[in-house]
Amino acid sequence: MPKSSNIFTGISSENQFVAEFPNEISLYLKREDLLHPEVSGNKFRKLKYNIARALEQKQKTLLTFGGAFSNHISATAAAGQLFHLKTIGIIRGEELGKDLENTLAQNPTLKFAKSCGMQFKFVSRGDYRAKDTREFQEKLKNEFGEFYLVPEGGTNDLAVKGCQEILNEKDEKFHFIAASVGTGGTLAGLINASDINQKVLGFPALKGDFLSEEIEKYSIKNNWELKTDYHFGGYAKVDSELINFINNFKKKYKIQLDPVYTGKLVFGIFDLIKGGYLPSGSKIMAIHTGGLQGIQGMNMILKKKKLPLITF
Numbered sequence: 460m461p462k463s464s465n466i467f468t469g470i471s472s473e474n475q476f477v478a479e480f481p482n483e484i485s486l487y488l489k490r491e492d493l494l495h496p497e498v499s500g501n502k503f504r505k506l507k508y509n510i511a512r513a514l515e516q517k518q519k520t521l522l523t524f525g526g527a528f529s530n531h532i533s534a535t536a537a538a539g540q541l542f543h544l545k546t547i548g549i550i551r552g553e554e555l556g557k558d559l560e561n562t563l564a565q566n567p568t569l570k571f572a573k574s575c576g577m578q579f580k581f582v583s584r585g586d587y588r589a590k591d592t593r594e595f596q597e598k599l600k601n602e603f604g605e606f607y608l609v610p611e612g613g614t615n616d617l618a619v620k621g622c623q624e625i626l627n628e629k630d631e632k633f634h635f636i637a638a639s640v641g642t643g644g645t646l647a648g649l650i651n652a653s654d655i656n657q658k659v660l661g662f663p664a665l666k667g668d669f670l671s672e673e674i675e676k677y678s679i680k681n682n683w684e685l686k687t688d689y690h691f692g693g694y695a696k697v698d699s700e701l702i703n704f705i706n707n708f709k710k711k712y713k714i715q716l717d718p719v720y721t722g723k724l725v726f727g728i729f730d731l732i733k734g735g736y737l738p739s740g741s742k743i744m745a746i747h748t749g750g751l752q753g754i755q756g757m758n759m760i761l762k763k764k765k766l767p768l769i770t771f
């Protein structure tokens with residue numbers, strides 16, 4: 460692979476001090492959002508070894524799945540372009556394909572992915588649910604030819620391996636490592652790379668009790684726990700309390716959070732600290748997994764709902 464195009468080598472992110480709370484509790488943010496402008500945060504980590512594998516196999520095409528505002532779709536499209544791989548996005552929502560011009564005008568994520576050369580196939584919710592079946596994948600092979608398949612949200616064993624690299628020896632001083640959970644792949648990587656004396660806290664961004672199973676499947680330790688009270692009604696659901704929190708956090712600490720993942724995570728951490736649930740002297744490191752590309756699209760939705768917008 461040409462060295463100039465390899466964004467994945469020699470990468471680490473800064474631990475930024477955010478705030479000191481009563482009882483000598485302190486919070487740091489690991490700025491994975493700054494790893495790359497377009498292949499952001501944990502999606503960068505998850506793609507690293509998958510792209511290496513695809514190139515090893517001399518594949519020419521990456522095919523993956525996602526919702527219409529997905530950070531993973533956006534990151535895969537950008538990474539594909541950087542590595543001269545064709546990208547195909549299987550997008551949930553058949554109706555979005557009916558008038559693509561109009562869809563792109565209302566969807567900055569898909570517009571960006573298209574500008575990177577991604578080809579879309581819009582499928583019904585039913586077909587989307589069947590995406591992991593052999594039958595559906597055969598159909599895709601017939602339609603698109605050979606491809607390297609990256610699962611929804613990018614989670615597989617190579618993705619978990621990439622996410623293990625989020626942590627390094629300097630992070631051993633933290634008592635708690637906290638991250639948002641979508642599929643659980645990132646949390647599994649953090650668990651695997653953590654010290655057994657550290658506690659890894661996952662904050663699911665969606666409802667559902669299937670997540671523990673996913674995390675167990677990929678992780679090798681039990682030093683973790685899910686905090687399930689901070690999904691705000693479900694995946695990509697927000698309310699004005701969350702938006703105000705994100706906006707105030709930005710004003711005070713000059714760090715942008717996203718509404719789908721990291722906003723809910725940091726809200727949850729503040730809430731646990733306020734409630735006295737963390738021991739005094741705790742040093743917490745939360746992972747800023749990125750996702751900022753989704754703000755523009757979320758603001759278009761908030762505007763329609765006459766909710767406050769995210770300052771960006």
Ligand SMILES: *Cc1c(COP(=O)(O)O)cnc(C)c1O
Nearest residue numbers: 641642643644645720748749750
């Ligand atoms: C995808 C994503 C997550 C969730 O990661 P999983 O490995 O699927 O749990 C968290 N934060 C951001 C910003 C994401 O884009």
